[in-house]
Amino acid sequence: xxxxxxxxxxxxxxxxxxxxxxxxxxxxxxxxxxxxxxxxxxxxxxxxxxxxxxxxxxxxxxxxxxxxxxxxxxxxxxxxxxxxxxxxxxxxxxxxxxxxxxxxxxxxxxxxxxxxxxxxxxxxxxxxxxxxxxxxxxxxxxxxxxxxxxxxxxxxxxxxxxxxxxxxxxxxxxxxxxxxxxxxxxxxxxxxxxxxxxxxxxxxxxxxxxxxxxxxxxxxxxx
DNA sequence: TGACAGTCATAGATTACTTCA
DNA sequence: GATGAAGTAATCTATGACTGT
Numbered sequence: 001x002x003x004x005x006x007x008x009x010x011x012x013x014x015x016x017x018x019x020x021x022x023x024x025x026x027x028x029x030x031x032x033x034x035x036x037x038x039x040x041x042x043x044x045x046x047x048x049x050x051x052x053x054x055x056x057x058x059x060x061x062x063x064x065x066x067x068x069x070x071x072x073x074x075x076x077x078x079x080x081x082x083x084x085x086x087x088x089x090x091x092x093x094x095x096x097x098x099x100x101x102x103x104x105x106x107x108x109x110x111x112x113x114x115x116x117x118x119x120x121x122x123x124x125x126x127x128x129x130x131x132x133x134x135x136x137x138x139x140x141x142x143x144x145x146x147x148x149x150x151x152x153x154x155x156x157x158x159x160x161x162x163x164x165x166x167x168x169x170x171x172x173x174x175x176x177x178x179x180x181x182x183x184x185x186x187x188x189x190x191x192x193x194x195x196x197x198x199x200x201x202x203x204x205x206x207x208x209x210x211x212x213x214x215x216x217x218x219x220x221x222x223x
Numbered sequence: 224t225g226a227c228a229g230t231c232a233t234a235g236a237t238t239a240c241t242t243c244a
Numbered sequence: 245g246a247t248g249a250a251g252t253a254a255t256c257t258a259t260g261a262c263t264g265t
């Protein structure tokens with residue numbers, strides 16, 4: 001340790017390089033971060049420094065530049081991450097809203113069906129003049145769902161007058177061929193898939209964060 | 224032999240606190 | 245007692261140099 005201090009004392013009188021020396025070293029570093037031995041000798045001669053001092057200066061410069069670069073990269077990554085996280089939250093909220101709408105539609109589809117079965121037991125099937133007694137439920141059903149798109153307005157129109165005999169209309173609307181179980185399966189599957197935490201997790205990791213196809217991994221950024 | 228990571232030693236700048244007129 | 249200038253110790257930052265790999 002004492003040796004070390006002695007050696008340092010020798011160079012203490014010119015501890016810091018002059019502005020002119022720094023300027024030259026900096027401009028050289030901008031063009032090339034590693035000096036060839038010949039250039040090192042030449043630069044040292046020009047600046048009145050030992051070649052060893054020039055080498056050490058470049059070494060320190062590289063190391064400190066690198067750590068600053070890492071800090072910059074980290075800042076960028078952090079910003080990207082927070083941007084992604086806020087997009088994720090927004091999508092999550094959108095998904096919840098869609099689920100609520102889906103559930104309401106599902107209820108509306110179920111309701112006329114149950115009522116139709118009830119009528120079948122109590123009245124002849126051709127009875128359409130039941131609005132005075134049961135129209136209220138239909139109106140109620142309508143009022144619960146706010147149309148959010150042309151297609152939903154259409155559903156409101158159709159569902160308001162649906163009965164068990166309206167399968168042709170249903171088929172037209174849903175593009176199905178007289179196949180209610182399939183329709184309900186569709187609705188339930190969609191619901192389940194969106195409600196499942198596992199599936200959502202899969203969506204998160206696979207679709208949002210993984211830029212699949214490119215083969216690029218986030219940690220590649222550092223190399 | 225040269226590059227690198229890690230570290231030390233020190234100068235200079237900044238900050239916090241104290242003293243005194 | 246309140247206030248501003250001067251002094252000083254503590255802390256931080258930048259940088260040249262060294263060591264071990």
